[in-house]
Each structure stands twice: as structure tokens, then as C-alpha cells.
Amino acid sequence: MQWLHKDLLDVSQLSRSEVMSLFETARHFQEINERPVKKVPTLRGRSVVLFFAEPSTRTKTSFDVAGKRLSADTFSLAKSSSSLTKGETLKDTALTLQAMAPDAIVIRHWCSGAARFMADRLDCSIINAGDGRHAHPTQALLDGFTLYQEWGDLSGKTVLILGDVTHSRVARSNVILLNKMGARVRICAPRTLLPRTVKSWRAEVFHDLDEAVRDVDAVMCLRLQLERQKQGLLPDLREYASTYGLSARHLEKASRDVRVLHPGPMNRGVEIASDLADADCSLVLDQVANGVSMRMALLFQYMTRKGGEE
């Protein structure tokens, strides 16, 4: 399908059929990742900048691998090495990167709206790899793709998002994507980790994990940032683990074939019991593998688009 979007800022921009097309493209690229020689010339001669103003190993590596497997040249600009630490504004960093004429910039930034800020000012494609607590579309797409691989169809399935929703771009993007794909969404967290306006979200809200997990088809655990304790949002990790940490006991109430996801990196024994992370129902490593395929699909679609919206 002809790709009309210049940028990927959030999944809300995408139609259901565009998401399906990304799933199909990712499935196509998945085969490359299973070959002995995992490289195709699809994006040869094109370049993508990985601009990570916030520390990230997994997402950055995933994009790097995805780009290289399509033969794109990938360049990294991390915060420690970037001029951001020298007081340069995001605008100047953006214009500087543009002057080097990449085909796409993948941006991770601690400020909500940073990807939009870049997209407004640059002609090349901007792929949002996480902006503040706003959006993380590539994570939501790879999560959706992972469930799509498992189920074939997300319609009618119930997915529970468990954990620190307030501060989570993963949760925000996944709620949008899962609804778009026809799934029913539940959210479970203590009130301190939910936005006050969570009632406006397209999700059923729970504060009790035992209730929330009943008959669900999948649970997405969110990473708990360990500083939440210092911010007065929870008393300590021990209490959090015992009240909102997912363990095998909870899954007895869920659907028989329940699947467990986690965007990583995991705090074993906090938001997810360690044995559960390694159990058969865990899709954590599938998510990592699918992340590469999905990001290959995204780089391909955005870097080879012709014209389209402006």
C-alpha cells in the first residue's frame, strides 16, 4: 500500500488497515531474521539517524539492527555524545541533523511532544521512539504484532495493562492501538499511578489485580520506575510487588491460554514474578524479536514513501 505519512508520532495517526499492512510487512521481514545471512539490500544507500536524548539500549539496538538488516546506514546520536549536553536547543540539533540529509530520524526524548517538535521543523521522516510519557508507537505496534502472531485477530480479546499508567507512554499508545484493533482494554494500577482523568480513556479501570485479571487473554506488565517510591506514589517495592506484581497465582483466574507481555527492561520480582517471566506463557522474548521485524517494516514504509501528506 502507498504510505501517506511523513512521520510516525503516535498510533492514533494510523488507520486499522495501515496497522494491518504494517503487521503483514513485519511478518514478511520476519523471515529475513531467520536466515543465516540476515541482510537484504532494500534500503541500501539510505540513512537513518538514531537520536536518543534519553538512555535506551533496547529500543536503540532494535532500530539499529532493523536498519542494518535492510542495508540502511545507521548513525547514532546519544545524549552523552550529543551537543544537548552543551546547551544546544532541540531546534538546533534538529536543523543540524537535517543538514546532514538523512532519510529518517528515530527520536527518543524525555519530553512529551519532542517528536512532534522535530516533525514540524524537518522534511525527513521522524519516527517517534518514545517521547516523555506521551507516546511510544513502535512499542505498541510490536506488542500488537506479537499478539497478532499469537491470535491472528485481536478482535474480542481482552488485554489488561498493569502498572504505572500515569507515567507510561507504552500504556497510552497501547490503549489506542488495542482499541483500534478491536480488543477490549483493561487497566489496573493503584490510584497514585493512574491519571485523575483515566475515566476518559477507552479502558475499564481496576484497582484490584485479582478482579482485573479475571478472564483476560493477555496481561501487559509495565515497568515500574524505582523512583516512584521517593515521589510518594507508593510506600515501597515490597508492598507494590505484593499488591500489583503479577504472579502465577493471578493467572489462574485469567483465560486458560493467557499470554504475558513486558516491554522491558523488567524488574523481576516487582511488577512481574521472576518465574512468570520465564514461563511458557511469557512472550517477552518474542516481543524483542518482533520488535526488530516491526521496526524493519516501519523503516521500510517511512523511508520509501513517495510524496504523500505534508
Added chain:
Amino acid sequence: MSRMDLLVRRAMFEGREVDVIVNEGRIVEIRDCSAEIDLEEFEQVEDAYGLQLMASMTDVHVHLREPGFEYKEDIRSGLGAAAWGGFGNVLCMANTSPVNDSASVTEAMQEKANIYWPDGPRLFPIGALTKGLKGDELAPVAELRDAGCVAVSNDGVPVKNTDLFRKAMDYAANFGMTVIDHCEDPYMAVGVGVNEGEVSDRLGLAGQPDVAEALQVSRDVLLAEYLDIPIHLAHVSCEKAVEIIRQAKARGVKVTAETCPHYLLLTDEWLAEPENEYSAMGKVNPPLRTERDRQAMIAALNDGTIDFLATDHAPHGMHEKEVEMDVAPCGISGLDTALAATWALVQDGTLSREAFDRAWVTGPAQTFGLPVNRFQPGDTADFFLFDPEEEWVVGPGTMHSKGKNTPLAGATLKGRVKTHFLAGKKIV
């Protein structure tokens, strides 16, 4: 009969065409326009045909940035924006560098004003409430008063220690100085400049709740009542705060309150509009609230619960605002746009003309004991001539302030000051 100083001919005033006679800085008479007047009897004649005669306005809340941040604004440019914005009296906040917590800083501000704008706009500094605005020790209120400060305030850094704030109110009252308070619980409202609500949630921005403002408003009115001294509440922005003020006034508490044009014009939805999404031009403290709050502010200004308007003019360099939302400073440049933007609210029936005059002319001047022109014989001849039909587009080329940071940038406003007289002297 000796010659009078000034005749303003054929100005529109209260629906009729009038001549205004001014002598020795004061209004002598306003009378129906007559052809028989002898122009030779006047030192100066100003033809105001087609222009509206309006009393000069007072803005009790501006940030002129000098000393210390002259790249954002200085006293010369800020007073220029005031003059062209219709303001004859301006109260400037103490958050300069150094902070205005001593006579020498106050006097330096006044000297600058006298050099560049000797005939006004008149500058009335607001002294710091605590030394360095740090909230630890009282500033020398008597010294500040004697140097020319007309009020004291801790500006955008609310005093966290309520006991100290009570003492500061008491001490300031001892010298006849009213405390102006920025009402927000400093722990609940951490200066992110966005309202906590569905918009902040959707955009993934940390918000500051309206209750943070209402709590501090409650504290302040309770203290004012307990101590039986006046307090002035700066830039009230939400319905919850208005309700508390309304009840306090009904009990006879000596509380006055201002709101700002942007709380009458915009809501947090502005930040979510596709063309403005994440634009720091809408980042202001207190933040733009909801439509319900906006309606409450309009009603409260019309019924007098909110006493008057102030701009909270907060100029910044464009490079400071063209950054990520989380990084940008709070504030809107307001002196250039306040008059036309709020005049439009009178034209469309949102604000009564009576409320408009109270909001910009009588209310603030009375509260802080400043000159006010009601166009009665003997009143100070502070007025401007206003073309209500002139349309202009808000932008760098039309604003006199150095601060071009406004969510109204690009908007077309109607109404422009053509000339401005203070005490009978033409300032622009």
C-alpha cells in the same frame, strides 16, 4: 481668559461626539462637539475625528525584566508597549536580577523609567515580600515603600511557610502595603504551566491542578480574615478559586482579585489543537484552564467577584519559547494585545462595558491608590484615542514589547491606540 493647554476635538465618547478641554494636566470639561469653539484659545489641538476617547488603563501585574533580563524586555521597551497598549500606570514585579528587595533596585527602575518615559507611563515597582524572593526572611518593607514601591509580593514563588506568610502580611500591613499573592500550592503546582486534566493526560504532560490554586486562595482569604488586613490575589484562573473569593467577599473579607485576558480568551484545549500541539506559547502559570473555568472567570469579572484585570505580561526571548514544552519558561507577553483582545469581548457582549472600565481603569487604580480618570472635571487627564475599527495582526512587526511570545500570534485583532495622553501630555 488665559489659554487652555489642550483641546481634543470630535472624539467619540459614550455614543456622542465630544470636545475635551484639558488644563494643567486635568480634565476641565467634556462637552458636546460644537463648531463654534475658538481654536486660538488652546495651546494644542488634537483632532480625534473617528476615534474613541478612553481613559488610560492600569496594569498591576507586569514583568519588565530589568535589571537582569534585558534581552527579554527592558523598562524602555516594556513601557513603550504599555503606552501603545493603553496603559498609563504599570506595576512591575520584583523577580528581576537582582531581585527588587532594596531601595537601590527600586530607585534604579524608576530612574530608567524617568529617562525614557519622563511623562509616563508611570512605573510603580512592587517590592519583594521576602529577601531574594527566597521565602526565608522578610524584605525591608518600609525601605521599599519609602523608595516608591506600592505593594509587596513574592511573585511567582509562593511562600511555602504559612507562618512566615502570615507574619509577612502583618508586617507589610504595618506600613500600609498590600501583599499580592501568586496563589498556588508550591508543592502541588510545580510550574509546568499546563492544567491537570484530560488535555494534559492526552498529551502526556504533567499537569498542575486547579485545587492547588484554590487551596492557596483559601489560605490567603482565611489569613486576611483572621488578621483583618487586605490581600490581593494575582491572576486567579479557576472556578474553584472564584467560589472561595465570592464567599469571602460576602463575609466582608478584604480580598481583591485579578484575572488575566488569557483566562477569558483561551482554555487548555488550545494546547491540543493540531496547529498548536505542544506549543510553549500556551504555557503559562497558572495554566490555561477548562472551558468551565473560562466561563466562570467571565461571569466573576462581570459580577465584580473578580475586581479587575491585569496582563501578567511575561515577555521571553523567542529562542526560550521555541523548545520542548517541559523546557520552556512560563508566560505570555500581554501588554500589546490586552486592550484589543478584551475590547473584543465587550463588542461581542461577553463583558459589559461597565466591567471593562472597572477591570482596566477604576478597579486597579483604586485598589493601589493610583491616579484615575473618570472624565470628571479635575480628574487627571489620562486618556488615549482609540481607533476601534483598525485591524492588525499580532506579530513581531506590530508588537512593541520585546517579548513576542503570545498564543495570539497570527490572530487578527480589532482596535488600536492612536495617541495617548497622560496628565495632558502626549506620550505617544
